[in-house]
Amino acid sequence: MLKLILKKMGIIIGIGILILVLGIILFLYLSPQFGGTPTAVQEEKFSLTNHYKEGKFINSGNVDMSMGLQDMGKSIVGYFKQTKGVIPEQPILVETILPSDLLNYTGKIRLFWFGHSTFLLQIQSKNILIDPMFGEVPAPHPMLGSKRFSNHLPITIKDLPRIDAVLISHDHYDHLDYDSISKLKDKVDAFYTPLGVGSHLESWGISKDKIHELDWWEEIMFSDLKFVCTPAQHFSGRGISDKAKTLWSSWIITSKDDNIFFSGDSGYGKHFKDIGEKYGPFDFAMIECGQYNTLWHDIHMYPEETVQAALDVKAKLMMPIHWGAFKLAMHEWNEPVERLLEASKTQNINIIVPKIGQEIQIEKDTNNTEAWWDEVNAEAN
Incomplete structure (x- = not known):
């Protein structure tokens, strides 16, 4: 009798595991969240660059992007661990x-920050969205990520004006959200992406003639x-x-009056000096500061x-970005900006740290570092 019960339990568990595995496979292959795949024609173009080898893009200097199983395990445990102050x-x-x-709007250049790396830039009477991630969770499914730190955004996508152009730095979920x-695609005139990222946009119904890959x-x-x-x-x-099947990048936006730099996601490297020497100085730079860890230091900077x-x-x-919206690392949520401001004390540099949704006027906000994040912690206590 016991053997029969155990046998039935084994069958039930086996069927459950099979259903779970099948569900995961179907999700991976059928969910539109994962986007598209670059075509053979696109890959031929990729092969002409000096940073594409054996079917994958590489960093300058062959900086390693891999993470061993042990480090991967540490990062997963750290991500799901409930640590005080991280959120x-x-x-x-x-x-x-x-x-x-x-x-x-026809005035001088201004920006609005939506937290993390998302911006609306109004420049030369044009509306430019940068890395438009308006979602609740930076993951392909709500159960796979932590929620946004704020209950709502400064404005909904529906209430945004017509968007002249969207700039996308790379295809990670916290920067490119399905x-x-x-929701945006019918009110955007043009999309600009690094090589290969357009394949995701095409799979989501955006016309090829609206997409420009660089x-x-x-x-x-x-x-x-x-x-x-x-x-x-x-x-x-x-x-x-x-x-690494698609490219990642930073962006420069230049008008007759203003020169703007957006870092995207990046570890520290020689490319910053190269960019500064070729296109600087910049009136305003939005630079990654957050979601760092010793396990992935090559691809995310310390403050x-x-x-x-x-x-x-x-x-x-300069304005620190890539913080203030999501938990993607194990440091306290406000640590990046605190470390940044401390490090900047010995340097001759102007820094602003606006609230999410606050209007940023480059000419006026030359040193706006009111510690609004301290108020969040104080009210919680």
């Missing part, structure tokens, strides 16, 4: 943006603006088998390196 104890308050305040793109150091004119796709030290991939990167690109004014 704010209460939601971050954001400033509301009224739709009417954005319509038909639901956000799906290699590092390539320039393209968009009306009276110049976009430059510049290097970064990172990696890409949305699924199990597509690591002290963020300060050095700002000096390398010759930034007149």
